[in-house]
Amino acid sequence: MRPRVNLGRVVDDLGVTLLEHAHGDVDRPDEISAVVFHDPSDQPVLPAHALVLGIGVDDPGALAALLVALGQQNAAALVVRAPVPLTDEVRAAVDSAGVAVLGLRRGATWNHLSDLLRSLLAPGADAGPADETLLGGLPAGDLFAVANAIASLLDAPVTIEDRNSRVLAFSGRQDEADSSRVDTILGRQVPESYARVLHERGVFRELLRGDRPIFIEPIPDRINGFLKPRVAIRVRAGDEVLGSIWAAVPGPLSDERSAALGEAANLVALHMLRVRAGADVQRRMRADLLNAALGGGAGAHEALERLGLSSQPLLVLGVALDERADADSASVIQDRQGLSDAFALHLHAVHPRAVAAAIGAVTYGLLPLTGTPDRAVRILQGFQDRLGGRLPSIAAVGPVARGLSDVARSRTSVDRVLRVLRDGRPHRRIGRFDELQGEALVSELRDLAAARGEKPAGALARLVEYDVLHRGNLVQTLRAWLDAFGDAVLAAESIGVHQNTFRYRLRRVSDVGQCDLGDPDQRFGLMVQLRALRPE
Template structure:
């Protein structure tokens, strides 16, 4: 079965921050994109269903409106125009009637960048998650291959850096440079003293302002010698600077090599965008597959097949941040969740190469092959080892579901994991790992609380009378009853827990029976009031 290639919403999610803006329309209304077509005003090709059309050179409002009407008849998904998009009333009306979304390509962003990125993104859904692609004849996202290719063009060692001067990739022949370059490679970061000199010389400022290479002369390294000169060029996608390319050179580049460096920057931009989008797409595809498998619906069998877990006995594991830490802000929580998910995925893949893990909401679930009487115990040890490894850096809780033999068992096991994680997060159990067979009672109490809250239940009967008495007389009969029930009727232990004499406690207990009009020797009445105390959170 052929998988959907990509939806318009996904394309906007992946490229929207850099290349594309949704100018008008609903990206979720359209189906999967069937292909990318360049509009040619001198030709009228038959478009594939749900085509994404690149309207190169179309900018007049009447031309845009006419093209939208044509695309609507051919069931196109969207039209991409160069920003700013001429959104007149006529254009909006034509887009709404045609059911075609209108996107704007950022100023300065080449149409070739967009075409290449769309080709890469649309190929993701048709291939396995790990299948490699090619951009400019080089493996997609392989920045080290790109760096080596540029080094061959310039005959100089190359580094590719992000906007914060962190090394993303580097070429060979770095030993031909200088000690500062070697230190940069080893530390994966431009040294602060070198960065400060470049800043003082205005190199970074010039990089941000110019699309041509920037040359800077030798820099003293503090040991009596100097670095080689550097030439750098910014890597751009539209108006956004993604990073830069740096070459250690003996002198200024020739005009031909400067042009080659500028062209190389365009290729690096494609690869950087692909790395950014590809990581998100890969993560999202795997999360979709894991989610489908855990839901146990019509797509569960196919999802497990694509994950390589079909016809296997599975264990469902779950980890989540212990978010009782009130000092965390939302941004930190999101970042920590992703770090936890990545660490857990690496951990379970080391345990079993056919395992799968993905973050779904606040929980990262793992599907781990396993069978036998000791399977759950082994899974608990796996989780304990993981929690020990992350330690206090990412305080987390974890749960193991029962062994899943078939598809329906997988969904049930996921439900058990969710219930256990909630007990660990909200309940009184002071532990970090659990299974439902150990914590079912606590899980039922939490679910009864949900039911009582949804119904708006309030204390009634004996408990309501005791609460009313305590409120009017500043008494402590509810506290006395709770302590006695928690101590299983042991007056000595109960009195110690509320710091009163045993005789005082016995007197209060008699008042509980009198005021509450209840018989504490009746097990049904005891259970009823105990359940109210637990569920209604008095």
């Protein structure tokens, strides 16, 4: 019962302000299935009727070739940056492939378009039975439909914004407003200069205090304000303010329209809560299915089938915050959720059937294998580059899972790699199990020694005791020599002493420890003790 969103609906809701129809049929009834970014160096796998975002595609020849390829995969439309180079070759490719071309207007960002498209394509998903899918006669969670309905009531273009003045949805007829409204929608955020004036006028303070609409006089356009007045009303559920509704009007509203806007605010609150609830339900369901698939138990096969990932090679990925302390604080929990949502969005852009969800402190992803496993490292690197330093994270790639039992083993490998990265060995943020298996084994050996209460014994114990009694550095000398593979010169440089001094200390290691450093078995035993017990 989820409302069907076809290409015509996308053009109707996002056209004029964000998109322009360049060429091709936009009235096909097929529902848009997904939004996919086009990458010329790494072709994504498209579901049928996908809407493809062609970033950087501006050459007519490349555009025509891409349209032909998209037609073979039954894509619905291609969006490129306007103005679209509509040569005869491009027009012929559109007509032959049956893939419409839309232009993203100058000033609009691809991320903004992607976010709005995804919110438009999946309003009120998993809405349940038919009698629960309508709120106020409109599809549950469809904020664009609600904005259009309010615009009809008020006879004015409308935006619905969240608590941070970010645009969640907007109605048609935005071209009837002024330049400030266009800038708000293109930037998906109220311009800073405009917001500052509203704060100075006390508009936001007044907006949050009451449930009645407030009338806002025009702000002179010389400071990037607006020429038309605004009417705004807060949207709340109980004591929580969810956002606000803004309409560009010619003058104050009549009593009847003010009352209608107040009722509309209550309806918007229900839809916003429905969107939030739907997202929570989807997140929990995705996490449950992914947990079952990664667990490898009796329900793993069914879980993979429901996720659409059965009978194909898979890569198990894992990301986690690079947290050192306060792991249970509210801010860390919030950051974990933000990291999980961002990773899920990133993976979905890479492959439409990829799935990700947070399970405990780790967000796991299942990605169908296309190309080599090295591609997964590039995907994780791209994700971390996009995050920058805002959410410092570590990431791991498990071995390729070619069967059901392999998925659980690959998940375990991901956990082992994350443990190595979290301990800071080696100094990197992304790791593959086939590169870090040795480090993972050492970490597990260290855990086993700690669980048993192991203490240094034999030669290492004698060296530790000597260092404690004489404030010596024999353990440091031994470690440096072993790390340098017996190169005394290199080892001496690593701890900042003269090589003759180092050689003297090394002889003291043999004498005090009563060990033969020429014996490979004794050397290996000392290396294991130093790694597992960390006597320093």
